[in-house]
Amino acid sequence: MKLTGAEILCESLTRLGVRELFGYPGGAILPVYDALGKSKLHHILVRHEQGATHMADGYARASGGVGVAMATSGPGATNMVTGIATAMLDSSPVVCITGQVSSKVLGSDAFQEIDITGITMPITKHNVVVTRAEDIARTIREAFIIASSGRPGPVLVDITKDAQQASAEFDWEASAPKLPPKRVRSNHDKAEFDRAVELLNTAKRPLILAGHGIMVSGAMHAFEQFVRAGNYPVAMTLLGIGCFPAKDPLNLGMMGMHGEAWVNNAIQEADLLIAVGMRFDDRVTGDLRTYARNARKIHIEIDRAEINKNVQVDAALVGDAREVLEKLTPLIENRDHSAWIQHITELKGDSAVRDIQSLPDTGHLYAAHVINDLWKETNGEAIVVTDVGQHQMWEAQYYHHNRPRTLITSGGLGTMGFALPAAIGAKFAKPDSEVWVVVGDGGFQMTMSELATIVQEKINIKIAIINNGFLGMVRQWQEFFYDKRYVATPLVAPDFAALANAFGIRGERITKRAEVVPVIRSARESAETVLLDFRVEQEDSVYPMVAAGASLSDMIRRPNNPLVETATEP
C-alpha cells in the first residue's frame, strides 16, 4: 500500500497504540497535520510547544506509557527544549516529532531551519533525522522502544518536509525495528549479589531509599514483598513518592533537603542503606563527605552509569528493580528490626504528633493548611501535579500518596511552568481520575496560556494556586542566606480568579482558613475545571531545610512559633 510519509507517520502512531498527541502546527509539519485530520488520532492544540512536551510528559508519567508531542521546525522545535530536558532528567518516555525543512535545503539556513537534533543531543536519550518516507515507520517504532525501555527518556524524531510528502510502500512487517546489536551485560556478578545478601542479613539498622525506578519498573508489588520480608523502614525520594503507601507505618516519608528530620536522621544513623531505583541526587544527600557515614550501601539500579557516581556503594546490583528485588526477597533471613524502628519512631518525637488542624485559627492561611485539607478531602486519591518551589515541597510533605503515579512533578530539572500542562496530559492519560494542579503564583504565570487548551478540549481539572506574592523558594533562600534582601522575588500577578473567568473558567479567591474545605468541596462537585486562588502567608518557609551543600545532619528545623507541623491521619 502506497502512503505519503505523513500518512505513514499517523498510521504508525495509531498502530503503536497512540490515541492522543499534543502539538502545534507550522509550515514544515503541515503535511503531517493534513494526514492527522484524516486519522483517528486526537490532536490537542497547545498554546506553546513547551506545553506540548510537558503534556506528553504528564501523559507518560500518569499512564506509564509513551507520551507524544509534535511541533514544527525552528522555533516550534526550540520551544520544546525545556520540556525535553525535563523528561530527560526524570527519565520520562516522551517521543517528540518535529518537522524539518526539506532535505534539499538542509544546512542552508532556510526559513525556520534549525539543527534541532544538534541542540537536543545532550537532553535526549536518542534523536534522529529522517529524510526518506520509507524510513519513517521503522524510525518511529524504534523511537518508542528506545524511549520506554531500560531507563526511559525522551526521543526526538526530526522529519524533513519532503519525507512527509513523498510516497512510499507502507509495510508494517517489513518496517520492524532494527536497533544496533548492543552488548548484553549480565545483570550483576554473583559475588556482588552474595555480598548484598550478606549485608541484608547482618544489618541492624537497615533503611530503604525508594526512588522513581520502582515505579518505572512496575516493581511496586515486588518492593512491598521485599519491605515486608525484612521489615525495613522506607524513605522516599521526591519522585519515589507513591511507590509504597504513605499510610504504611514503615513509610517514613520524603528524604533530603526538605525531608522530615526523622527521615534524614535515620539515614545518618543507619548501618545499611538499600537504594532502589534512585540516583543519590544532591538534593537527597546533601554534603557527600558527611552522608550516611555509618552505613554500608546496596544500590539496585538499572543504569550502570549511576553506580558510584555520587556515593560509593558496597554492593551494586545493576538491573531492573523488580527482577533484582524478586531474587533478593526469598534470601532475607534477618527480619527483626523492631528496636531500630522503635528508635525512628522516637526520632519523630513531637513534630509527628502535632496536627496542624488542631492549631488555633489565627486568621492566617498557610499553604500547609490548604494542602492538608486537599489531601483529606480527596482521601489522598487524587493525581496531584505540582510545579516547582515551596508549594511542591509542602505538597510532598502534607499530601500523603498511597498509589503510584499519583504525584507528578519535575524533580531533576525543577522546571517552573510544568504543572498546568503536565496535568492536562495526565488528565488525558487518566480521564476518570481526579486531577489537581498545585502550583505557585510564579510558575503558573509561566504557562497559564494553557488554560485556553483546557477550555478548547473541555477537560475537567482542578487548579490550586498557592499564591504568596513571592517567588517563594527563592525568597526563602534570600531570607536564610542573603539577609532578607528580596531582590526580584516580590511578584505582581493578575487577579487569577478574574483571569480564569476571562478564559471561561470558574475562579475563586480564598483568603481564610475556614473557606478552604468548602471551596475544595464545591470545586470537586463541579464537572468543569475550577481555579482556586489561595492567598496564603507571604513569608512562610518550608521546614526542615538542609542548605545546599550542607550535611544532612545539619537541618534548619521548624520554628516553634508560629505554625505548621506535620499532619496526622484524619
Next chain:
Amino acid sequence: MQTLVAYVENKPGVLNRVSSLARRLAINIDSLTVGPTENEEIARMTIVAHTDEKGAHRLEASLEKLVDVLLAENISSRALLERDLALIKVSADQQNRPHLMELIKVFRARVVDVAPESLIIEVSGTVDKIDGLLEVLRPFGVLEMARSGRISMTRGGDLLRPPIASPEVPEGVAVKSQ
C-alpha cells in the same frame, strides 16, 4: 590517563555524540581515533581520556547508553599493545644530516621524504617512544608534525569484539567481556 575502546555504528553523527558526551562529563580527551573494522557497518574507537578510574567507569557506562555505541570498555588495567604514528618534518642540512640518520636508526624510525633542506620521518610505536624521538629531534628544528593518536588492543586471547555473531571467532575462544 585511561584508555577505552568502543565499537560504534559506522554512520554520520556518532563521533559527535561520543565527543559531546565526554564534554558533558567534563572529561578531556587526550586522543580519539576512529577507523573501520572488518565489518563495514561498525567502527572502532580508541579513546584516551584525562580522567581517573571512576571517571572512566562513568564514561564507559554512559557511552554504552548511547544507542549507536555497541560496546565500550575501559581496558586501562589490561595487558595492552598501543601504537601511535607520527610524521615529523625536521630541518636537515648537509652538515647535520648524518647525525640525524644515526638517531633515526636508533629509534627504528624511517625517512619517507627527502628534500634539500628537510626530511620527513615516519615513526610508530608507543607514545613514550615517539615523545623520546621528538625530544632528540627538537634541536634540529621540528618544522611540522602530524600524529595519528593512539590505537590500542588487548594482548593475547583477551578479545574485545563487537557484539555481533562473527564466523571468524574460532570455537572455544571466549569473548571475555561478554
